[in-house]
Amino acid sequence: MIREPSALHAAAQILRRDLKLAFRRPGEWLQPVAFFLIVTMLFPLALDPELSRLRQLAPGALWVAALLASILAIEFLFREDGRDGTLEQYALSGHSFAWLLLAKTAAHWLLTGLPLAIAAPLAALGLGAPAAALPGILAALLLGSVSLSLLGAIGAGLTLGIRRGGALLSLLVLPLAIPTLVFGARATQLAIQGDSLAGPLYLLAALGVFGLTLAPLAAAAAVRISLE
Amino acid sequence: MSWAWFHRFASPPYFYSLTLRLAPWLGWPAGLLIVGGLYGGLVLAPPDYQQSDAFRIVYVHAPAAWVSLMSYSLMAFAAAVGLIWRMKVAHAVAAACAPVGASITAVCLVTGMLWGQPMWGTYWAWDPRLVFELVLLFFFLGYMGLRSAIDDVSRADRASAVLAVVGVVNVPIVHFSVTWWNSLHQAPSVMRMQEAAMPASMLVPLLMSFLGFTLYFYAVMLVRARAEVLRRDRGGSWVRDVLAARGKAA
Amino acid sequence: MREFLDMSGYAAYVWPSVGLTLAVLLANVYWARRLVRSAQAEARRRLASGAQS
Numbered sequence: 001m002i003r004e005p006s007a008l009h010a011a012a013q014i015l016r017r018d019l020k021l022a023f024r025r026p027g028e029w030l031q032p033v034a035f036f037l038i039v040t041m042l043f044p045l046a047l048d049p050e051l052s053r054l055r056q057l058a059p060g061a062l063w064v065a066a067l068l069a070s071i072l073a074i075e076f077l078f079r080e081d082g083r084d085g086t087l088e089q090y091a092l093s094g095h096s097f098a099w100l101l102l103a104k105t106a107a108h109w110l111l112t113g114l115p116l117a118i119a120a121p122l123a124a125l126g127l128g129a130p131a132a133a134l135p136g137i138l139a140a141l142l143l144g145s146v147s148l149s150l151l152g153a154i155g156a157g158l159t160l161g162i163r164r165g166g167a168l169l170s171l172l173v174l175p176l177a178i179p180t181l182v183f184g185a186r187a188t189q190l191a192i193q194g195d196s197l198a199g200p201l202y203l204l205a206a207l208g209v210f211g212l213t214l215a216p217l218a219a220a221a222a223v224r225i226s227l228e
Numbered sequence: 229m230s231w232a233w234f235h236r237f238a239s240p241p242y243f244y245s246l247t248l249r250l251a252p253w254l255g256w257p258a259g260l261l262i263v264g265g266l267y268g269g270l271v272l273a274p275p276d277y278q279q280s281d282a283f284r285i286v287y288v289h290a291p292a293a294w295v296s297l298m299s300y301s302l303m304a305f306a307a308a309v310g311l312i313w314r315m316k317v318a319h320a321v322a323a324a325c326a327p328v329g330a331s332i333t334a335v336c337l338v339t340g341m342l343w344g345q346p347m348w349g350t351y352w353a354w355d356p357r358l359v360f361e362l363v364l365l366f367f368f369l370g371y372m373g374l375r376s377a378i379d380d381v382s383r384a385d386r387a388s389a390v391l392a393v394v395g396v397v398n399v400p401i402v403h404f405s406v407t408w409w410n411s412l413h414q415a416p417s418v419m420r421m422q423e424a425a426m427p428a429s430m431l432v433p434l435l436m437s438f439l440g441f442t443l444y445f446y447a448v449m450l451v452r453a454r455a456e457v458l459r460r461d462r463g464g465s466w467v468r469d470v471l472a473a474r475g476k477a478a
Numbered sequence: 479m480r481e482f483l484d485m486s487g488y489a490a491y492v493w494p495s496v497g498l499t500l501a502v503l504l505a506n507v508y509w510a511r512r513l514v515r516s517a518q519a520e521a522r523r524r525l526a527s528g529a530q531s
Contacts, residue, residue: 154394158387162377171373172391175366176398179405186412207401218394221311225386255507262503266496271482281485284492288499328506335502339495346491444503451510455517467521 010095011103018107029111032073033119039065040123051128058127059188063181065123066116066141067148071170073112074152075159077104078223082160088227098220105153105216113145129192136191136201143204144184150208150215151176157222180207240457241466243317247450247457255447261440268433276430285343287434291441292336293357296364299329299445303371304396307389316460317453319385322392323375324452328445330368337361356403356410363402367395381460 005013022029043061044054081087081104090100120141121134129137155173159165187200236242269287276283303325310318340358341351352358371388378384426434461467485492 154390158374158391159377161383165377168370168373168377171366172370175363175370175402176394178363179398179401182405182409186409210401214397218390222387222390225383225390228383270492270496275486280488282488282491284485284488285495288495292499327509331502331506335499338498342491342495346488448506448510451507452513455510455513458514458517458521468525471518471522471525 007095007099010093011099011106014090014100014103015107015110018104019110022107022111028076029073029115032069032112033115035072036065036069036116037119037123039068040127044127054128055192058124058129058192059185061127062120062124062137062141062188063144063185066120066145066184067174067177067181068170069116070112070145070148070152071155071173074108074149074156074173075166075169077108077153077156078160079156082223082227087223091224091227096220097224098216101153101157101219101223102212102216105149105219108153109146109149113149114142117141117145124188124192130194132194133188133191136197137188139201140184140187140191140197140204143201143208144180146208147180147204147211148177150211150219151180153219154215154222157219157226160223160226180204183207238313238315238317240317240461240464241470243320244454244457244466244470247454251447251450251454254443254450258440258443258447261436262444265433265435265437265440268436269430273430273433274427279347282343282346285339287437289336289339289343290434291437292332292339293361294438295441295445296329296333296336296361298442299325299332299449300364300367300399301396302449303329304392307392311386311389311393316385317457319389320453320456320460321449322389323385323456324449326368326372326375328448328452330365330372332441332445333361333365333368337365354410356406359406359410360403363406364399367399371395385460 040061043057047057048054078087081090091097093100117138121129121138124134124137125131151173152169154176155169158172159169162168183200183203187197187204190197190200237246266287270284273284275281303322306318306322306325309315310322337358340361344353344355344358345351371391374391375384375388378387458467458470483489483493
């Protein structure tokens with residue numbers, strides 16, 4: 001007798017499978033992080049390497065680069081699995097489709113959001129942030145990248161069947177990401193100034209929780225439509 | 229309560245003939261109200277004691293701002309109805325809202341800039357209302373971009389409907405974040421709009437303008453929706469009758 | 479009349495605003511009617527090709 005795997009078990013399996021697949025090709029998930037570091041490096045070169053001035057533009061540079069890097073990465077979230085029919089199997093598996101896609105998004109966040117957040121303090125140092133600001137910057141990016149991955153999942157689902165959907169994906173997702181950018185950049189700014197950044201961090205966490213509850217449902221609806 | 233009216237409204241032939249009858253009844257009053265409102269606002273109303281004659285831009289800017297928000301809400305509402313009840317007519321309405329709403333949003337932005345230059349001394353200030361309108365324009369453009377990227381009409385309808393609903397959930401959050409952001413970076417030189425009570429000679433043309441723009445939006449949207457319904461229901465036998473009736477009248 | 483057109487110096491802002499708004503309003507009417515005509519023509523073509531087969 002074959003026992004139906006529980007929802008938690010199914011999600012864990014998807015998570016394990018996606019991570020295993022990704023570790024076979026480390027280039028794919030390291031590229032967005034490299035992109036993020038390069039973009040943040042361009043700002044001092046394009047503007048002014050003086051530290052006090054760099055410090056002022058560091059929050060903006062970090063968050064715009066993080067936003068672009070996560071858009072770059074999210075394009076491939078559903079592409080492979082949409083092509084080879086894996087997503088259709090998920091849709092027919094009897095488990096909640098939104099829940100399984102949330103597992104996929106979680107794997108994606110572990111592969112891109114988390115490295116991005118870990119790389120951010122490094123980039124922040126390059127932009128003149130004091131060492132005391134680094135834990136705050138790490139926290140802000142950890143929270144913010146969750147929202148970015150979730151919003152990106154909706155966009156990736158909507159553009160799944162579209163050829164050359166990359167530019168369209170950014171047109172769809174970037175306006176939705178404005179609140180994350182505003183709160184994240186503010187948190188980073190407060191961290192660099194050495195002030196308490198609890199307020200914007202709470203707002204980022206609220207966005208993350210809100211996204212966790214609703215975004216998988218929207219992403220599931222979008223992927224279902226794209227699969228037909 | 230009977231749902232008969234709902235089903236009748238959802239039937240493409242009924243909707244088609246409804247738009248045919250309704251559009252002129254909305255369009256002509258809209259034209260008269262807009263012309264009347266502009267005449268009252270540009271000619272009859274006295275100049276504002278602070279902004280002089282520059283305040284007259286309000287007669288096109290404020291109604292455009294209202295219509296841009298209304299059209300987005302209506303688009304998202306129609307899209308949700310279409311998604312939930314799989315109603316073609318609702319999807320047609322949502323599709324018809326987007327281009328009209330986007331163009332009016334662009335009008336709101338440009339007139340806002342033209343108002344900003346004499347009042348604030350700059351065409352673009354990072355005023356939360358201007359930023360919010362700009363984001364709204366991007367929502368519209370994304371919606372239209374997604375729709376045009378998908379060839380199959382039914383798939384385009386449902387995918388763009390999901391986007392519209394996600395967008396409308398985000399609108400209050402974007403609004404809050406932009407206002408919050410602005411409260412941190414408030415430049416002291418930017419002048420705030422006076423919220424003083426308007427005399428009737430200023431207010432009445434403004435209300436006419438608001439009503440005119442609203443009716444205008446519904447009139448144009450219904451004309452577009454008629455075309456969208458036709459595109460979605462080519463096979464129906466009613467299409468033959470409608471086209472034949474039109475041929476006779478022409 | 480000249481005073482009216484001058485808008486006490488704000489003519490360069492008021493009239494382009496009004497002109498642009500009216501132009502967009504009229505253009506929307508034109509686009510909408512063109513959309514209906516093209517949808518009708520398309521439906522007619524479909525009916526004709528359907529009748530032949």
